[in-house]
Amino acid sequence: MTLYIILTINSITMGGLLFLLSAGFSLIFGLMRIPNLTHGALFMLGAYFGVTFLRMGVNFWVAVIFAGIVLAIIGGAIERLLLRRLAGQELAQVLVTLGLAFIIADACLLIWTGDPIPLSAPESLRGVERFFGIVFPRYRLAVVVIALIVAVGLWFLLERTRLGAMIRAGVDDPEMARVTGIPVSRLFTIVFALGAALAGVGGVLSGPILSVYPGLDAEMLPLALIIVILGGAGSLPGALLGSFVIGFIYNFGQAFFPDLAYVVLFLPMLLMLVLRPQGLFGKHPS
Amino acid sequence: MLIFLLKMKMSSFCVALFSVLASSFLVVASYAQDVDPIRIGLMTVKTGPLATGGIQMEQGLDIYLRSVSYTIAGRPVEMIVADTGGSPAVARTKAQELVERDGVDAIIGPLAAFEALAINSYIAQVEVPTLSIAAAEDMTQRTPNPYFIRASSSSAQASHPMGHYAAVDREFRRAITIADDIAYGQEMVAGFQRVFEENGGRVIAKLWPPLNVAEYSAYIAQIQNADVVYMAFAGINGLRFIRQYAEFGLQGEIPLLGGMTSADESILRNMGDEALGVISSSFYSSELPWPANVDFVSRMREVYNVDPGYYAVSSYLEAMVLHAAIDAVGGDTEDKAALMNALRAVELEDSPRGYVRFDEHGNVVGNIYIFEVHQKDGRLVNTPIKTYENVSQFWSYNPEEFLSQPVYSRDYPPAIYLGQ
Numbered sequence: 001m002t003l004y005i006i007l008t009i010n011s012i013t014m015g016g017l018l019f020l021l022s023a024g025f026s027l028i029f030g031l032m033r034i035p036n037l038t039h040g041a042l043f044m045l046g047a048y049f050g051v052t053f054l055r056m057g058v059n060f061w062v063a064v065i066f067a068g069i070v071l072a073i074i075g076g077a078i079e080r081l082l083l084r085r086l087a088g089q090e091l092a093q094v095l096v097t098l099g100l101a102f103i104i105a106d107a108c109l110l111i112w113t114g115d116p117i118p119l120s121a122p123e124s125l126r127g128v129e130r131f132f133g134i135v136f137p138r139y140r141l142a143v144v145v146i147a148l149i150v151a152v153g154l155w156f157l158l159e160r161t162r163l164g165a166m167i168r169a170g171v172d173d174p175e176m177a178r179v180t181g182i183p184v185s186r187l188f189t190i191v192f193a194l195g196a197a198l199a200g201v202g203g204v205l206s207g208p209i210l211s212v213y214p215g216l217d218a219e220m221l222p223l224a225l226i227i228v229i230l231g232g233a234g235s236l237p238g239a240l241l242g243s244f245v246i247g248f249i250y251n252f253g254q255a256f257f258p259d260l261a262y263v264v265l266f267l268p269m270l271l272m273l274v275l276r277p278q279g280l281f282g283k284h285p286s
Numbered sequence: 287m288l289i290f291l292l293k294m295k296m297s298s299f300c301v302a303l304f305s306v307l308a309s310s311f312l313v314v315a316s317y318a319q320d321v322d323p324i325r326i327g328l329m330t331v332k333t334g335p336l337a338t339g340g341i342q343m344e345q346g347l348d349i350y351l352r353s354v355s356y357t358i359a360g361r362p363v364e365m366i367v368a369d370t371g372g373s374p375a376v377a378r379t380k381a382q383e384l385v386e387r388d389g390v391d392a393i394i395g396p397l398a399a400f401e402a403l404a405i406n407s408y409i410a411q412v413e414v415p416t417l418s419i420a421a422a423e424d425m426t427q428r429t430p431n432p433y434f435i436r437a438s439s440s441s442a443q444a445s446h447p448m449g450h451y452a453a454v455d456r457e458f459r460r461a462i463t464i465a466d467d468i469a470y471g472q473e474m475v476a477g478f479q480r481v482f483e484e485n486g487g488r489v490i491a492k493l494w495p496p497l498n499v500a501e502y503s504a505y506i507a508q509i510q511n512a513d514v515v516y517m518a519f520a521g522i523n524g525l526r527f528i529r530q531y532a533e534f535g536l537q538g539e540i541p542l543l544g545g546m547t548s549a550d551e552s553i554l555r556n557m558g559d560e561a562l563g564v565i566s567s568s569f570y571s572s573e574l575p576w577p578a579n580v581d582f583v584s585r586m587r588e589v590y591n592v593d594p595g596y597y598a599v600s601s602y603l604e605a606m607v608l609h610a611a612i613d614a615v616g617g618d619t620e621d622k623a624a625l626m627n628a629l630r631a632v633e634l635e636d637s638p639r640g641y642v643r644f645d646e647h648g649n650v651v652g653n654i655y656i657f658e659v660h661q662k663d664g665r666l667v668n669t670p671i672k673t674y675e676n677v678s679q680f681w682s683y684n685p686e687e688f689l690s691q692p693v694y695s696r697d698y699p700p701a702i703y704l705g706q
Contacts, residue, residue, distance in 0.1 A: 116525050251504040
């Protein structure tokens with residue numbers, strides 16, 4: 001029984017972490033119609049920037065925000081300077097994001113070396129919570145709360161602001177949105193910057209749990225892909241639900257079918273692609 | 287993983303593209319003299335997840351060659367470094383480059399077992415002595431390669447003694463093992479389990495997270511009802527696991543034992559209090575007290591500002607062995623068979639790990655130590671707490687009998703106490 005409870009809590013906390021990873025990926029995918037293969041690298045880059053800010057003696061939460069800002073600038077620049085030039089050529093755009101992922105990974109290796117770097121959680125969130133004899137790390141619980149706050153914030157942005165309405169219009173029908181005077185190409189830049197910022201924030205927040213090391217990017221990217229395919233590209237509720245579903249599949253799968261850990265993880269994605277290519281909440285096939 | 291495969295493809299492409307360009311930079315030291323230099327090819331990993339250890343390998347070799355002024359048996363020495371990126375295909379290409387283009391007299395490396403297996407038949411075919419740290423059991427057991435020797439340790443060579451220490455010295459009875467699901471992790475766990483169970487212990491659960499698993503909480507949740515945990519990780523996974531073990535409040539609750547690379551110096555320097563109390567078994571730590579090691583450690587600190595660990599000392603040892611063998615054949619590296627015989631006959635009285643010799647299969651015989659992580663002068667160190675002297679890859683078993691049994695794996699020896 002204890003095992004089930006621990007696995008359930010684990011799944012929820014992992015879901016929170018995965019949402020921070022996949023929300024930005026989903027937005028970019030939904031609006032720009034391309035899987036941004038740089039996303040894992042941006043996540044790792046954010047974590048490394050977090051390391052640098054923390055080493056400069058900055059407070060943890062400030063480091064999270066700084067990393068988000070730096071990544072927003074980098075993301076905006078990538079869209080403006082590279083992807084913009086390839087507008088309409090989706091394959092070329094995907095390949096550019098893949099190439100960039102390699103470049104960022106190698107640059108990280110050069111700057112931050114190959115050593116794994118653990119990040120320390122903020123002082124107040126270290127240690128464990130005990131309830132009914134079950135021990136659980138406090139920081140992980142905090143990550144769930146943060147993920148939910150981010151989810152509400154994003155929901156508010158998308159559903160209750162003018163910018164959000166334009167983004168939604170762009171996701172639904174970019175041609176029609178353009179015709180009605182929505183500056184879709186500027187939206188691209190904004191959404192890419194926002195997505196990159198979310199990846200960066202997620203990277204730093206995941207640092208105390210995952211540590212930062214070369215290869216983190218390649219481990220996280222497939223998870224983001226699975227979640228977005230499950231939830232549906234461009235859908236915030238889809239990313240949220242997908243994250244928690246994957247969190248549960250990941251934890252229970254590894255506990256009960258350890259030999260099939262990856263089968264259990266990727267099978268739902270395959271089934272979804274065959275049976276419902278638009279995902280749970282998606283509006284068009286991804 | 288798609289992205290991983292793409293990455294591998296990409297790196298081999300880059301390697302092909304830049305190899306010509308890079309070759310001019312790779313020669314770290316070359317001396318324009320009349321005597322034909324001895325060329326040593328170092329196959330290591332300088333990019334990707336294994337880079338931490340791979341870079342230490344290069345540092346260890348450099349420190350040794352500096353100590354002999356890059357001269358062996360009166361001949362200047364060239365070190366030619368090849369980065370395999372941790373990929374078997376690249377390792378194969380690099381081995382061929384080292385042999386056919388650079389004309390190396392011997393190869394030190396590669397780092398990982400799957401790389402060693404990829405070049406195994408090639409080095410036998412071209413007859414180039416290879417001194418590797420790849421721990422795969424059968425490379426020096428059931429299918430030994432006459433051109434392969436290992437001065438570090440086979441996978442289970444250090445985990446047999448840990449099984450003994452856990453069951454006999456500490457009287458642990460119920461163990462859970464957790465290891466990378468690759469041959470290295472499986473072989474270490476098998477050796478631990480065999481000796482542990484023969485001395486009254488029971489392995490009640492064996493957990494196998496994939497090598498590149500994102501995190502360990504799903505596995506840590508399954509650690510229950512045990513009085514000890516044995517971990518066998520490679521690369522940086524030990525660091526990640528130990529941190530999460532502490533995060534879930536298990537540090538100090540259930541003692542944590544580890545294999546050679548689970549808590550070695552290459553990852554310890556990036557860790558904090560969460561690693562205190564971890565007990566591991568290995569053939570080396572920077573804390574071994576004799577002069578040969580104190581000297582080596584101080585030179586590593588001076589030049590590279592790091593404590594040497596498993597990887598650094600391994601390439602240092604391989605270089606020591608190679609040096610002794612080349613001296614023994616009077617500096618003639620052309621007669622490969624003679625050099626190989628000399629390599630296997632090497633005995634080092636005074637190496638950083640202590641006394642070292644080789645068995646007839648080309649694997650090292652030497653001390654194995656049990657270490658505990660302590661704090662010292664503001665940093666974490668592996669303090670030796672027990673010594674098992676002159677341990678071979680066969681532990682206390684009869685070699686012939688040992689070799690007639692299947693190689694260690696996930697399922698051999700069978701775990702009969704699971705779930706009890």
